[in-house]
Amino acid sequence: MKKVISVLCIFAIVVGMFTPFTIKASAAVNTNSTFEELYNEAKKHLGKPYSQVNRTGPNSFDCSGYTQYVYKKVTGVKIANTSGPQYNESDKVKTGNQKPGDLVYFKGHVGIYIGDGKMINAQNDGVKIDNVNSSYWQNIFVGYARPFNFKEKLGSKNYYAVSDLNLRSQNNWDSSVAGKVPKGAKVSIDLDSDKNGWCMVTYGSVKGYMLNTTSYFSTTPVLKTYYAKDNINLRTGTSWESSVAQKVQKGEKVTVDLKSNNNGWYKVTYAGKTGYMLLNDNYLVEKPLNMKTYYAINGLNLRSESTWDSSVSQKVPEGAQVKVEMDTNTGLWYKVTYQNKTGYMLLTDNYLSETSN
Secondary structure, eight states: OOOOOOTTTSOSSOGGGOOTTTSOTTOOEEEEEEHHHHHHHHHTTTTOOBOSSSTBSSSOBOHHHHHHHHHHHHHSOOOOSSHHHHHHTSEEEOTTSOOTTOEEEETTEEEEEEETTEEEEEETTEEEEEETTSHHHHHTEEEEEESEEEEOOOOEEEEEESSOEEEESSSSTTSOEEEEEOTTOEEEEEEEEEETTEEEEEETTEEEEEEOSTTTEESSOSEEEEEESSOEEEESSSSTTSOEEEEEOTTOEEEEEEEEEETTEEEEEETTEEEEEEOSTTTEESSOOOEEEEEESSOEEEESSSSTTSOEEEEEOTTOEEEEEEEEEETTEEEEEETTEEEEEEOSTTTEESSOO
């Protein structure tokens, strides 16, 4: 038989005389401490002896002296001296809703629930971890109670850099630059490291601090790859009336700044140059077109239609690179694009080669 009942651990109330889920609906104290901090402190005392005399630590404990000591050490708040008041002054928690860090009560005994059906507690074998669901403990089980609302561990979350960023070596603007993060890059932010809004940010092998605000980070991607559905002209401004900033050939890959929306116009980068284009399926698509690179074997005359009788739409010099739309053939005639102009040519070894000369 485990020795778990001492004079100071015996409940001050008879177990059958209370309604455990209606007492003190808002007794739990909010704390910035986390359960991980509580558990780390509790584990330091594993194996220390049980004592009814020197019961409040740090060298020996009884059950309620142990819970009082650990909670005070971590949160700075001193809970009641014995198990009955500890239970009465805490929020009652229905079985199944218990969280790590709650107290778990038995007839004449109390421990700290640590999750997965286990508790850490001081009993006759000293401070140890026990299975709450064992037959011994279930025979004297009373219920769970919550003296503290521990800060939830938030973990790390992926974000995207809104612009080029300089991570700092410490959590302030005056510290040196620890590393650089390019615009649109995915980073991992340790949300539990938050101090006055500054968090630890990891980008590849680079670690540093930055304010976690929408000015610097987005929860959704900032840059996205699209493909020109046809030959398009990027504009210098967000209107058709603005001048042409850059030509993009059909099928070419571009980068769209998703945070730059102005009435449907977005900032688009192609070949190191930037302009604006409406982001819709008429101009930009998410999936690459089925286009393949070929080279003109000799000088070619692209045709306006897929016949020799049609007019010349574009001249292609020998050795020039062209893009062939592989899904557009009529027999051996394919749609071919060269320098933002499109025409038709037979896809045979007489005219087009997969390798350059």
